[in-house]
Amino acid sequence: MISPSSIEQVFETARVEEVIGDFVNLKKAGSNFKGLSPFSDERSPSFMVSPVKQIWKDFSTGKGGTSVSFLMEHEHFTYPEAIRYLAKKYNIEIEETEQSSEQKEKANERESLYLVSEFANTYFQKVLHKTDQGKSIGLSYFKERGFTDETIKTFDLGYSLNEWQVFTDEALKQGYNLDYLEKTGLTIVKEEKRFDRFKGRVMFPIKSMSGRVLGFGGRILINDKKAAKYVNSPESDIYHKSKVLYGIYHAKQSIAKEDNCFLVEGYTDVIQFHQTGIKNVVSSSGTALTSEQIRLINRLTKNITVLFDGDAAGMRASLRGIDLILEQGMNVKVCTFPQGEDPDSFAKQNTLEELSLYLEDNAKDFIQFKASVLYEESKNDPIKKADTVRDIVNSISKIPDRIKKEIYIQECARIMDISEEVLFSTLAQINKKEFQEDNKQYKNEQKAFDVIKHQQPVKKVDVQYVLERKIIEVLLLYGNKKEDFEDLVLKENDKGELVLEPVIHQAKVFEKVFLDLQDDEMEFTNPQFKELYYTIIDRLNQNPDFELKNFVNSVEQDMANEITTILMEDERYALDDWNRMNIFPKKKTHSIAQLVSETILSLRCFLIDQKVKEFQQETLQNKIDTNRNILEEVKDYSGLKMLLSRKLNRVL
Template sequence: MISKNTIDQVFETVRVEEVIGDFVQLKKAGSNFKGLSPFSDERTPSFMVSPVKQIWKDFSSGKGGNAVAFLMEHEHFTYPEAIKYLAKKYNIEIEETEQSDEQKQEADARESLYLVSEYANKYFQKILHNTNQGKSIGLSYFKERGFTDDIIKKFGLGYSLDDWQAFTDEALKDGYNIEFLEKTGLTIVKEDKRFDRFKGRVMFPIQSMSGRVLGFGGRILTNTKKAAKYLNSPESDIYHKSKVLYGIFHAKQSIAKEDNCFLVEGYTDVIQFYQTGIKNVVASSGTALTPEQIRLINRLTKNITVLFDGDSAGIRASLRGIDLILEQGMNVKVCMFPEGEDPDSFAKQNTFEELTLFLDENAQDFIQFKASLLVKDSKNDPIKKAETVRDIVNSISKIPDRIKKEIYIQECSKIMDISEEVLFSTLAQINKKEYQDANKAYKKEQQSFQVFKNEHAVKKVNIQYELERKIIEILLLYGNKTEDFEDLILKETETNELVLEPVIQQAQVFEKIYLDLQDDEMEFSNPKFKELYYTIIDTLNQNPDFALESFVNSVDQNMANEITSILMDEEKYALHNWESKNIYPKDKSKSIAQLVSETILNLRCFLIEQKVIDFQKETMESKDNKNVLQEVKDYSNLKMLLSRKLNRVL
């Protein structure tokens, strides 16, 4: 178990914008930061981070919380793992007690897969550096590739012994369950026999954006025709190859800093580039590029440079990946290496300066690259040229931005020597077909939605819920502030009329709210808000130096999520950047007393109205209505007075 002292130190040190900035590209939005949601597919930012409150909110998925909650949601960490990750990031020494066997057994299945993968990673590294076979075969191979000791350790490269059961036997001996060894794909189980999947291969651990080991890629070093040259871990609960990019953990900060990502094919391409000095590089690990992988990069930058081998046979298939990138609204450049070279070999033979210069001079806009590539094939054949033009225009049609589309059409017109009118006409035909297909899909969706709509009536706004929520928000933001409040004292005139007389009193916001609710005997109807209300009041009573970020970190996860939703709800309006449109929303902090008074008055008015409705029902059921009617009259008069105070017309 991690000590409370360590946890407190972590929360005191951590900056939520720094933690999330490792995974999402954040841009300043007033006092906050905004970015694309890492939990959904979107092109317009709906993800907000508040450095002042030290919380975040994703308005597309509804998720939110502090830095720990983000890691638990995004990286599927347990609470202790999130604390450990943050402690490591901020160089905080972790105090913890040894886990018992019982505690190890209590780890859930998903966590067991992570533990097994991490164990395997350390095992393969140990074999590489500490055994004769590992040194003579595995380490020799990496050295031949030109990898330094530092780079080998940084990327966690390893070796699996050329033995059918060496890893499995060692793992079982160390107490790891065969069930999880099989589920990660590290061990193959057939009937009552067990085999190591990566027997006799050099190992490349595949890590998540936060550095967790998800799976492995293994390369065989012998010329065996029966065995595949590269072998990847099978799909599991923690490893989905379509959602992972090799090297993203090491590249994420450089990608955000350079505002560009180099995309290559293989593991060694990434490592060689990194060693040469270009660190903003990732690989699709030999698989076709997927929308999920593109979105992973999209969180960090809008710019991708795709690098192709000089003699890549699969270059045409890879062009589909470019269309996918364009669909995501990203900017694409393409660079092809000289014939016979690939990113690995070219980076190995050149210095950082030479490699950078080559990439700068040879990176082409996707349309120039695609046109030059396809024109070579079409040559003087008009039919093939027509197909080439349609192929290029089809790629342009994928771009969401209309201005970019027009610029690319103009560029294509120059390169292919075809009038813009013809290209725009072709684009319109493609768009029309896509529109018709989309319209059909939309109508089908609407039919389903209509059924859903008929089955689920629209809910009315719950006024009391909203007002109770607003009270919680005020307490969290301004609870310990002292303000001058205008209290309304109900007095009876000589003519027996009820009037409200204003009296100025100074008080702390939480005291004012508490006393007003007590005086009127008002109770929260929502159980969550009720629990939260008393927790906040109790904290403010005991701690005059109430700090919001400390409070969020001290409550349980469910309550922390509720707090985040309340606090960040109005922050979503900052996503629209109203100031740029010369619209300046009013700052609530400059009228706290008014905000408190109006919220309490509104709640009083609502409860009075509910009381009147109850009395009206009572008059219908009672024979003696005289007393009830007098109550209705008194409450109606009181509501009239409060409404006047709120400047309402009844």
């Protein structure tokens, strides 16, 4: 258990924009930050972070909260794990008692998989550094690759003993469940037998963006034709190959800072580059590049430089990945190394300055690279050349930006020595085909929408919902503030006429709201708002130092989502960047006291209208002479409505 004082210190220190900035490339948008949603596939930002309110909101999925809830949503941390992560990030020493075996058992399955993986990571490192076999085989291999002790430690490199089940036995001895060892792929279970999957291999832990161990890559060091050179952890609840990039944890800050990501093929390529001094590098870990992996990079930068070794066959196979990158609206460059060299060996033989200069001089735009690779094979064959041109134009068609498309067509015409008109015609044919397919899909969707549209009547604006929501917003933002409120009281003047006279009194916003609603015996109709209202009032009453970020962290996730939606509603319009189009939204000029009074008076007027409508319905349904008492009440309510309207007009 983590002590309350430690949790409070973490809340006080953590900055939501810094925490989320490690996972999403945030750009300034007025007083806030915006970026691409990490929870959905999008090209226009719908993710907003407010440093002032210390909350975030993802308008594409409806999720929202604080830095802690972001880590719980994005990294699937438990609450204590999120606190520990933030404590580590901000160098806060936390007080906590050790988990009991009963608490360990209660941990959910996903968390158990993480715990097993973390144990394995520590175990393999210990074997590498503390056992004779680990030092003589594993450590020697890493040293031969030129890795320093610091690099080995940074990437948590390890070694799995060349014995059938020594790791599994140790894990079971430490109380870890065999079921979870099998689900993470660390142990292979066949009938009554158990085997260590990574027996006799050097170990490369594969980490998430936050540094959690998801799985492993293991390289065999002996010549065994029956055994694969590299073995990866199988798919599990925590490890999905298509959604993970090796090295992203160590590279994320450098990628955002340099505004570029180098993409390589292997583990050692990443490590060698990092050791040389180029840290904005990741690997697809031997799998074909996927859209999910590209979107992971897209959240940090729009620029990717793909690095290939001198193997032409390998380059051609990897060209397919470039089209995927272009589809995501990203800028792609390609750099190849001399024949017989790969990123690992080239980085090992060169200094940081030499490597940086080589990458700068040899990184080509994708169109130049693709043309040079394919053109050499087809220049003497007209049919192959035509196919090559069509292939390049097909890649250009993937680019969402029309200006970029045109520039690339012009570049392709120059390189391939063919007229722009022909290329634009080919592009138009490709686009027409795609348009027809998209249009067909749109019409099918529209038909379905029309059915729904005719079935469901258009909903009217729920005025009471809007006003109740506004009261919650006022309490959250200004509940503890002291304001001068002007109440208008009916008094008789010298002529004997009743007039409204202002009376000023000072009160906290939450006290004013609570007393006004209580005086009129007004109740919230929305159950979620009702629960929120009483929770906020209770917290404000008990805690004079009420802080919004602490409150959002302490409520259920559904309620946290609702709170952030309410608080970030105005900020969502900053996502559209109206200023860029010379449209300047009018700023709010209400004072807090004015806003409170206007909202409560509006709600009271609305409720009076509802009451009068009820009387009308009752009269019509009875179909008898109108009851004198009902007439009296309607008259009283109408008089009250006129009085409130005069007050409301004064407030406005």
